[in-house]
Amino acid sequence: MKLELKNVSVIYQRAGSAQVVALDDVSFAAETGDFICLFGPSGCGKTTILNLLGGFILPTRGRVIYDGSLVTGPAKARGVVFQQHNLFPWLSVRKNVEFGPRACGHGSTGWQEMVGNYLESAGLLDFAEKFPAELSVGMQQRVAIVRAFANNPDVLLMDEPFSSLDDVSTAVMHKILRNLLDLSRKTVVIVTHNVDEAIKLADVIICLSPRPGKVTGKFDLREARKSPDFTESTCRIREEILNLMSFTSADTR
Secondary structure, rough: OOEEEEEEEEEEEOOOOOOEEEEEEEEEEOOOOOEEEEEEOOOHHHHHHHHHHHHHOOOOOOEEEEEEOOOOOOOOOOOEEEEOOOOOOOOHHHHHHHHHHHHOOOOOOOHHHHHHHHHHOOOOOOOOOHHHHHOHHHHHHHHHHHHHHHHHOOEEEEOOOOOOOOOHHHHHHHHHHHHHHHOOEEEEEEEEHHHHHHHHHHOEEEEEEOOOOEEEEEEEEEHHHHHOOHHHHHHHHHHHHHHHHHHHHOOOO
């Protein structure tokens, strides 16, 4: 297993208030190269799971495991793409993307060619010398994703990276993400509350209940994509997911 959550619970103690159970006994695993979507309503703990996988927080109970070892903090092998692009405004597109490899002390051989390949795959070569302020929001997010790939993590954690984009820009970003994954196979865990996006991108969709977040369903789309009745299969999965979300929401009222 590349990534695994084993019986993980997260409880927050807020000053002057009762404890908040964010996650309750959550377990799932991802193999190398898997594309996992975490799907569920706002506040169900999706971002908390990303923070656990990234090593930014530790579980109250249970274990988070990466490549056979306990996750105790952040590491270069697990890269993150946030909702906000967080680019360095004083650096050009190319220098933003090169920042990680340079900071890690890589030699000039190989990584500059890799950066160029990533820029080309994302349609950014013509904008390589531009600064972030000169780019649209969608273009800035392209740069953020390419920068994450250039750091060459084994695992890419993505927190609703397309939520601020319009439908056309989102469709372009989905294609660019696939292009980048064709260049460099990685394990991806992405947070979304868009069921169509989850179905389009994911190998596996993990559904979470409203707080406290529990795994209420897992949907493997790999077999569905091999089916000659792909459209019918994905429509059925979409309906099952939406029914599940409707049921779990009503169940918590």
